[in-house]
Amino acid sequence: MQALHFLQALARIARAAPKPAHSARTRQIRHAAYASMAHSSRSSRRTWSRALLHRLRQRQRPGRLLTVRRRVRIVTPITSRPEEPARAETLRQLVPGGRGMEYCNLLEETADYVQCLRAQVQLMQTLLDAFSS
Amino acid sequence: MDRDLFSHIDTDLNSISYLSLNYDHFDSALSSIVSSPSAAPTPPGPNDSLVLRELIGRLGTICNNKSASVGAGDHSANTSCYSTPLSSPPKSLLHPLPNMNPNPNPMPFVPDPGFADRAARMPCFGGGPHMAMSGQLSRVSSSQSLMDAGMTGGVQLEGELPVRENGAGGRGANNGRKRKAGVKGKGKEASLASSGTVNSKISEEDQSAKRCRPDCKAGEKKGGTEEKNGNCSENNNGDRENKNDSDSNNANAKPVEPPKDYIHVRARRGQATDSHSLAERVRREKISERMKLLQDLVPGCNKVTGKAVMLDEIINYVQSLQRQVEFLSMKLATVNTPSDVNMDNLLQKDMQQPLYRSAFSYPNQPQVAPLNSLLATNSIPNLGMQPSSNLPFDGFGNANPQIGGFWEDDLQSVVQMGFGQNQEAALSSQSFQGSGPSSSDMKIEL
Numbered sequence: 147m148q149a150l151h152f153l154q155a156l157a158r159i160a161r162a163a164p165k166p167a168h169s170a171r172t173r174q175i176r177h178a179a180y181a182s183m184a185h186s187s188r189s190s191r192r193t194w195s196r197a198l199l200h201r202l203r204q205r206q207r208p209g210r211l212l213t214v215r216r217r218v219r220i221v222t223p224i225t226s227r228p229e230e231p232a233r234a235e236t237l238r239q240l241v242p243g244g245r246g247m248e249y250c251n252l253l254e255e256t257a258d259y260v261q262c263l264r265a266q267v268q269l270m271q272t273l274l275d276a277f278s279s
Numbered sequence: 280m281d282r283d284l285f286s287h288i289d290t291d292l293n294s295i296s297y298l299s300l301n302y303d304h305f306d307s308a309l310s311s312i313v314s315s316p317s318a319a320p321t322p323p324g325p326n327d328s329l330v331l332r333e334l335i336g337r338l339g340t341i342c343n344n345k346s347a348s349v350g351a352g353d354h355s356a357n358t359s360c361y362s363t364p365l366s367s368p369p370k371s372l373l374h375p376l377p378n379m380n381p382n383p384n385p386m387p388f389v390p391d392p393g394f395a396d397r398a399a400r401m402p403c404f405g406g407g408p409h410m411a412m413s414g415q416l417s418r419v420s421s422s423q424s425l426m427d428a429g430m431t432g433g434v435q436l437e438g439e440l441p442v443r444e445n446g447a448g449g450r451g452a453n454n455g456r457k458r459k460a461g462v463k464g465k466g467k468e469a470s471l472a473s474s475g476t477v478n479s480k481i482s483e484e485d486q487s488a489k490r491c492r493p494d495c496k497a498g499e500k501k502g503g504t505e506e507k508n509g510n511c512s513e514n515n516n517g518d519r520e521n522k523n524d525s526d527s528n529n530a531n532a533k534p535v536e537p538p539k540d541y542i543h544v545r546a547r548r549g550q551a552t553d554s555h556s557l558a559e560r561v562r563r564e565k566i567s568e569r570m571k572l573l574q575d576l577v578p579g580c581n582k583v584t585g586k587a588v589m590l591d592e593i594i595n596y597v598q599s600l601q602r603q604v605e606f607l608s609m610k611l612a613t614v615n616t617p618s619d620v621n622m623d624n625l626l627q628k629d630m631q632q633p634l635y636r637s638a639f640s641y642p643n644q645p646q647v648a649p650l651n652s653l654l655a656t657n658s659i660p661n662l663g664m665q666p667s668s669n670l671p672f673d674g675f676g677n678a679n680p681q682i683g684g685f686w687e688d689d690l691q692s693v694v695q696m697g698f699g700q701n702q703e704a705a706l707s708s709q710s711f712q713g714s715g716p717s718s719s720d721m722k723i724e725l
Contacts, residue, residue: 156611171612172605179604233590240597250562253569256593260576263600270607277614 149269152182156273177202179270183262194255195262197243 155178181202184195230249237252238244241259244252550556570589574580577596580589 168609168612172609175608175611176605179608231587231590233587233594236594237590237597240594240601250565250569253566253573256597257569257572257576260573260593260597260600263597263604264576267600267603267607270604270611274607274610274614277611 149182151185152178152266152269153273155182177206179266183266186262186265189258189262192255192258193243193247193251194241194259201242 156175158178180198183189184198184202186195189195234249234252237256238247241252241256244255247255547560550560566586570586573593574589577593580592
């Protein structure tokens with residue numbers, strides 16, 4: 147599922163007018179990678195996948211400034227939680243959608259996110275090897 | 280005396296009812312059970328009967344709901360244990376069960392000394408998830424077998440009714456049991472004194488419970504956490520394991536009579552029993568369980584101990600993975616050009632198969648041969664005709680090396696035939712079966 151989506155997106159990017167801007171293509175490919183991660187069947191129910199998709203769509207449409215947040219989430223000062231270690235805040239910044247989660251759920255989401263990330267990296271590595279061989 | 284007796288019943292029933300998940304069949308089970316204690320020396324008071332009802336109902340539902348999940352052998356063991364001195368009560372208890380539910384399995388009573396404790400932890404109340412229920416039952420069964428071996432008289436729910444005496448009273452005062460729902464203070468004691476009624480038996484029970492620690496504790500703790508998880512609809516497996524590991528060395532836990540909607544947690548001996556500390560303990564166990572999960576995911580974290588260092592490792596790993604994604608995307612942007620792709624070479628079977636496996640690592644291996652032919656012909660309709668669910672992956676697996684060339688050269692030529700052609704749609708939809716929503720993205724723009 148994840149691979150399919152990514153390959154589709156890659157094909158789309160490749161078919162699109164080959165922009166000379168290397169950075170633009172890089173950005174597109176990265177966007178496609180994260181989108182395929184979020185669309186994977188395993189992670190479609192996860193908080194981080196929704197947050198990631200939201201973030202991607204947000205970046206895609208810079209003109210619509212007002213649609214930043216449809217869901218008003220009161221982000222409480224989570225950093226002040228006593229039970230969490232000091233590095234929890236860093237983890238929250240890393241994992242998409244980690245700001246509004248409790249520490250327990252954050253760990254769970256991190257596990258799923260790591261799994262998807264690893265799969266995505268393997269997929270891209272394989273594609274790279276295939277294309278370059 | 281009466282209250283002790285029935286409080287004991289209550290606790291036992293409570294513990295049993297943990298297994299049940301719904302209370303629809305209270306009345307039927309209730310009536311049968313209520314009638315059973317008629318053999319007891321004293322008739323139950325109005326309050327007790329009410330509690331009894333609930334417990335009995337739960338008991339009935341336990342069998343009905345989770346009977347399927349529990350092994351039949353365990354049930355038979357359970358039932359046999361209960362079919363003793365007070366034969367009528369067990370029968371009455373068991374009878375309504377089949378009536379209430381299509382599942383004919385007998386009620387999974389666990390007549391062991393730690394049963395009350397374990398049962399108390401079962402997340403029956405509040406209709407927890409089946410998973411918790413079945414998990415509980417299986418554990419109970421296993422522990423029960425242990426118990427049966429250990430206990431002389433066996434623990435019978437009804438057997439204790441008449442025997443209930445000062446044991447409950449003495450026992451209750453011993454441990455600072457924590458009762459979240461506070462159904463009955465006596466219930467706690469009764470649950471503890473599942474096998475004995477006298478004070479002396481209390482110690483015996485504790486010892487026997489300790490003897491059967493690994494299983495009982497596991498069952499108990501699992502019950503407690505599971506119940507909580509059930510209420511919270513979270514995964515219970517981790518908690519169960521946690522409880523097994525962490526609680527195996529604790530003293531006998533105190534049974535807690537959990538009300539239906541409460542989170543049942545067992546207070547450990549020597550630990551604070553207020554709700555805050557209990558909730559924190561459960562939370563800590565959940566966190567440690569998740570950390571273990573992460574430890575397995577992140578490579579090289581087996582030797583690391585401690586949450587702080589683990590957290591650092593996790594953060595570093597996530598950062599490195601994200602950096603890798605960026606780096607690979609950059610490389611893909613430079614590499615992904617049609618000129619680099621050699622279709623003939625890529626169509627080689629040996630090349631595609633390992634590529635496929637490494638890329639997708641799906642359990643079902645692709646069928647390379649038909650795809651090779653299909654891809655070789657560069658016929659989009661053929662490619663689009665693959666109906667099997669494997670084929671999309673197969674197509675991609677085989678097309679991986681070709682994607683650059685295929686899509687760039689051949690597909691474009693084909694696409695030029697018509698943007699809205701069915702073949703293309705078929706190709707998109709069928710080749711990318713897994714990604715329904717993205718098929719729309721696949722519109723080839725020329």
